[in-house]
Amino acid sequence: MERPSTSKSRGTCKYYKDPRGCFAGGKCKFKHAEPDVEALTPYDQAKTCRFYVQGYCKRGESCWFKHSLPKSTGSAAEDDEPEPCSICFDTPTTYGLLVSCSHVFCIKCIKEWRESARKNNEENMMKVTKQCPMCRAESKYVMPSSIPFRNGDSRKESALATYKESMAKVRCRHFERSKKDPTMTTFCPFGKDCFYQHLNDDGTPYIFADGVDVNMRA
Structure with missing residues (x-):
């Protein structure tokens, strides 16, 4: 797995090749690999992805943090x-x-x-x-x-x-497209049920009277 770039570059642990090993073990924040090898640090490999725990991580299998629930969650973890x-x-x-x-x-x-x-x-x-x-x-x-x-x-x-x-921070593509087309009225097929952002030109929220049941038919 390729380690994604970060704001802070982490060098190679100077103790990991020592016969006595690195005393920090899984808590070490430096790479346990050769300097020219891209690798996760033991710290990164052991850290649980907070987005996964919350329910969804956009990186999926490419995420460099651990995708598992804490065992302390009890019966919920089994479900x-x-x-x-x-x-x-x-x-x-x-x-x-x-x-x-x-x-x-x-x-x-x-x-x-x-x-x-x-x-x-x-x-x-x-x-x-x-x-x-x-x-x-x-x-x-x-x-x-x-x-x-x-x-x-x-x-x-x-x-x-x-x-x-999260979705409410992203502008609705249907709504934005209708605003740019002079032949169309301002429109979104999902209306008030849409997750995405609808803003007037002055930055105020645009409020739809109907939801997807009405707008999709239109």
Whole structure:
């Protein structure tokens, strides 16, 4: 694994080749490798990724911190054991969690299913794409997650809130595109249900009266 660049370059530990070894062990913040070798420090390898614990790490398998939950979480950690996707049966790297049920999917599989369902059934696309393919529970959106949180788990609600907060900082591409097109009125197919940011030219929030149920049909 390539070690990503950081603001502080960490040199090679001068004790790791000593016959007595490095007394810092896993807490050493310097590399235990030759100077010209890119490697993680024992400190980095042992440190748990805080984004993974919160529910989602964008780096996935390329993250240089450890992706595991602290054992002190007790029975909850046991419930977070990797589960196969209900569509492809592989163990997901990133899960696609639905709001209204606990079925497990890869983020890629569930998005592809919802898109194919929409194309194959244009007349009832809102009804089809908003449902779980297993139990038909309604879910308007899919949340990426590193952990298969179950419904009723408070951590799922916390992860969802963090995800929404993060998305709200990004400008909506549909909204921005409509603002640049003089032939269109200001528009977003998801309306007030959209996670992304909608701002007027003066920087104030643009408020939609309707949500995805109305705007998507329009």
